[in-house]
Amino acid sequence: MNQPITAADKTFIALRDDIVEGRIEAGSKLSETELSTKFAVSRAVIREAINRLESCHIVERKANVGARVVALSPQGLIELYQVRESLEGMAARLAATNMTDEEIADLSALLQSHFDEVKGGESYYQEAGDVDFHYRIILGSKNKHLISMLFDGIYHLVRMYRVQLGMAGPRVTTAYDEHKHIVQAILNRDAELAEMLMRRHILYSKNSIEHKLS
Amino acid sequence: MNQPITAADKTFIALRDDIVEGRIEAGSKLSETELSTKFAVSRAVIREAINRLESCHIVERKANVGARVVALSPQGLIELYQVRESLEGMAARLAATNMTDEEIADLSALLQSHFDEVKGGESYYQEAGDVDFHYRIILGSKNKHLISMLFDGIYHLVRMYRVQLGMAGPRVTTAYDEHKHIVQAILNRDAELAEMLMRRHILYSKNSIEHKLS
DNA sequence: ACTTGCTATATTGTCGACAACTTGGTGTTA
DNA sequence: TAACACCAAGTTGTCGACAATATAGCAAGT
Numbered sequence: 056m057n058q059p060i061t062a063a064d065k066t067f068i069a070l071r072d073d074i075v076e077g078r079i080e081a082g083s084k085l086s087e088t089e090l091s092t093k094f095a096v097s098r099a100v101i102r103e104a105i106n107r108l109e110s111c112h113i114v115e116r117k118a119n120v121g122a123r124v125v126a127l128s129p130q131g132l133i134e135l136y137q138v139r140e141s142l143e144g145m146a147a148r149l150a151a152t153n154m155t156d157e158e159i160a161d162l163s164a165l166l167q168s169h170f171d172e173v174k175g176g177e178s179y180y181q182e183a184g185d186v187d188f189h190y191r192i193i194l195g196s197k198n199k200h201l202i203s204m205l206f207d208g209i210y211h212l213v214r215m216y217r218v219q220l221g222m223a224g225p226r227v228t229t230a231y232d233e234h235k236h237i238v239q240a241i242l243n244r245d246a247e248l249a250e251m252l253m254r255r256h257i258l259y260s261k262n263s264i265e266h267k268l269s
Numbered sequence: 270m271n272q273p274i275t276a277a278d279k280t281f282i283a284l285r286d287d288i289v290e291g292r293i294e295a296g297s298k299l300s301e302t303e304l305s306t307k308f309a310v311s312r313a314v315i316r317e318a319i320n321r322l323e324s325c326h327i328v329e330r331k332a333n334v335g336a337r338v339v340a341l342s343p344q345g346l347i348e349l350y351q352v353r354e355s356l357e358g359m360a361a362r363l364a365a366t367n368m369t370d371e372e373i374a375d376l377s378a379l380l381q382s383h384f385d386e387v388k389g390g391e392s393y394y395q396e397a398g399d400v401d402f403h404y405r406i407i408l409g410s411k412n413k414h415l416i417s418m419l420f421d422g423i424y425h426l427v428r429m430y431r432v433q434l435g436m437a438g439p440r441v442t443t444a445y446d447e448h449k450h451i452v453q454a455i456l457n458r459d460a461e462l463a464e465m466l467m468r469r470h471i472l473y474s475k476n477s478i479e480h481k482l483s
Numbered sequence: 484a485c486t487t488g489c490t491a492t493a494t495t496g497t498c499g500a501c502a503a504c505t506t507g508g509t510g511t512t513a
Numbered sequence: 514t515a516a517c518a519c520c521a522a523g524t525t526g527t528c529g530a531c532a533a534t535a536t537a538g539c540a541a542g543t
Contacts, residue, residue, distance in 0.1 A: 060332040061526065087495070097528045099313065102495090106317065110324030112414065118274040119495060119534050131413075138414045141359035145351060199345075200326065200352045204418065275496065301525070311498045316525090333504050333525060 062096050067104040069094065074113055074124055075215045082126040085114060111208050113215070125212075129268060132216050135209065136261040140254050142205055143189065147237060147253035150195035151246040159242055162191050166238055169231060182217070186210075188234055192241075192253070220268065233259070276310050281318040283308065288327055288338055289429045296340040299328060325422050327429070339426075343482060346430050349423065350475040354468050356419055357403065361451060361467035364409035365460040373456055376405050380452055383445060400424075402448055406455075406467070434482065447473070 059065045070090070073079045085105060091098045105122050108114040116122040125131070154162075169184050193205050233256040240249040273279045284304070287293045299319060305312045319336050322328040330336040339345070368376075383398050407419050447470040454463040 063526080064332070088493090098495090099527060099529095103316075103320065103526095106320050107324070110321070112417070118278070120536095121495065134412045134414055137359060137363065137412055138356075138418070141355045141415075142352075145355035149351065198348045198351055200348055200423075201355075203326070204352070208418075209414075277496080302523090312525090313497060313499095317496095334506095335525070 063100045063103040063107075066094050066096055066100050067107045070104050071108060071111070071113060071211060074108070075211055075218060077215075077219045079124060081124050081215075081219060083124050085122045085124065087121075111211060113211060127216060127219060129265070132220075132264065132268075133261070135212055135216070136257060136264075139205075139209055139213070140257045140261075142201055142209070143193065143257055144250045144254040146193045146196040146198070146201050146205070147241070148196075148246045148250035149198055149201070150192045151241045151244055151249040153197040154195035154241060158191070158195055159238075162188075162195075162238055163242070165191065166231075166234055169234070185230065192237070195241075229259070230256070277314045277317040277321075280308050280310055280314050281321045284318050285322060285325070285327060285425060288322070289425055289432060291429075291433045293338060295338050295429075295433060297338050299336040299338065301335075325425060327425060341430060341433060343479070346434075346478065346482075347475065349426055349430070350471060350478075353419075353423055353427070354471045354475075356415055356423070357407065357471055358464045358468040360407045360410040360412070360415050360419070361455070362410075362460045362464035363412055363415070364406045365455045365458055365463040367411040368409035368455060372405070372409055373452075376402075376409075376452055377456070379405065380448055383448070399444065406451070409455075443473070444470070 059068055070079075074081075079085075087098050087101050087105070090101045094101065105114060105116065109116050109122065112125065114122045114124050165184075165188060169188075190206075193202055196202065233252065237249060237252045237256065240252055273282055284293075288295075293299075301312050301315050301319070304315045308315065319328060319330065323330050323336065326339065328336045328338050379398075379402060383402075404420075407416055410416065447466065451463060451466045451470065454466055
């Protein structure tokens with residue numbers, strides 16, 4: 056799926072991006088016929104794309120009625136971060152035992168490059184870097200279910216909230232230190248601590264966002 | 270979806286049960302044409318059912334090649350229980366704050382009925398009761414994502430392992446005590462403890478299963 | 484005016500046929 | 514014999530048409 060092959064793949068990704076980026080607004084109805092003309096594919100392809108979006112929890116469907124883009128709400132965001140805390144905490148725990156020394160070294164290098172950017176005054180410790188950090192740890196868990204749940208499901212939703220509620224990326228200043236401590240715990244193969252630190256990290260992140268929203 | 274409406278709903282559920290119960294064996298290929306004759310529906314319906322099975326992680330699909338039922342492995346079971354530990358732990362934590370007094374009372378009553386059964390010598394503290402207990406706590410979390418991930422995704426897979434690797438339900442003797450302590454923690458609104466106990470409970474369960482397998 | 488029931492319309496669900504792709508086998512060549 | 518190209522059969526992907534269902538609007542009755 057990294058290389059979209061079929062028309063349904065491409066349509067799924069295009070539609071998902073349209074929704075996540077807000078070009079199709081949250082809560083709006085998805086008409087199959089309308090979309091099929093817009094994307095120049097048959098309704099079967101659109102239906103498959105919508106089905107996949109549904110399993111990502113990006114749209115909701117009712118039989119014989121149709122599909123709507125999910126509505127964003129503060130409550131929904133909180134629930135999302137609760138799941139993130141749970142899953143990514145476990146991912147950090149597993150990563151501490153399952154990552155190879157090489158992978159940990161790479162992770163350290165990534166962190167160092169972030170440090171250089173922050174120090175350089177660019178303060179360009181933006182979403183891309185943060186996401187990359189979390190990605191590596193999730194992959195490091197080597198747990199198929201964790202990986203797919205987070206990558207295919209949760210992360211696009213998180214991004215949708217980020218984009219549409221206009222949060223300017225993750226917290227720049229303190230997040231770096233938190234990342235550093237997590238890497239240190241993984242380096243020490245301290246699974247318990249890695250999980251705890253990751254959960255705190257996400258909890259702080261959630262609190263920060265809630266604060267911005269209020 | 271509780272009441273399957275469309276043909277795709279019914280086919281999805283029928284197919285899922287066939288796989289979980291082992292009537293379609295793990296690792297086997299799913300031919301769309303073959304299934305469409307077997308269930309007397311069009312291939313479109315079969316395709317939708319298979320798509321949904323894929324998002325449950327019950328089958329795996331490769332573009333232009335087809336779908337296979339997932340293969341069961343000790344490693345897969347371990348990964349599954351890691352996710353369960355993570356998610357159900359969080360569910361217990363949330364349940365401790367989000368369940369109503371009434372729901373907690375019902376949960377206590379359920380536990381009591383289990384106690385009566387165990388005491389009555391029937392030792393009929395079987396899967397149904399165990400599953401019911403966990404269901405209520407998951408629902409008590411009031412977290413949509415948690416609920417759907419566990420109900421639609423994880424639980425059918427767990428059941429598939431249970432049936433096909435022939436594990437005779439959950440541990441009868443000690444599980445009751447663990448359940449009791451979890452309920453007590455929820456009753457005390459002690460979220461922290463509830464999570465910890467639930468995680469232990471699932472961890473023990475995993476260890477018990479691993480022991481049986483070896 | 485409000486409710487009730489029907490009808491018309493539009494949308495989703497299902498189907499069978501065709502197109503595109505993978506795979507295994509065959510034959511050719513070095 | 515090994516390697517390569519190609520062909521054939523079968524499977525999946527895509528399409529347009531038809532059937533079933535929901536929704537909005539109108540009409541009639543109280």
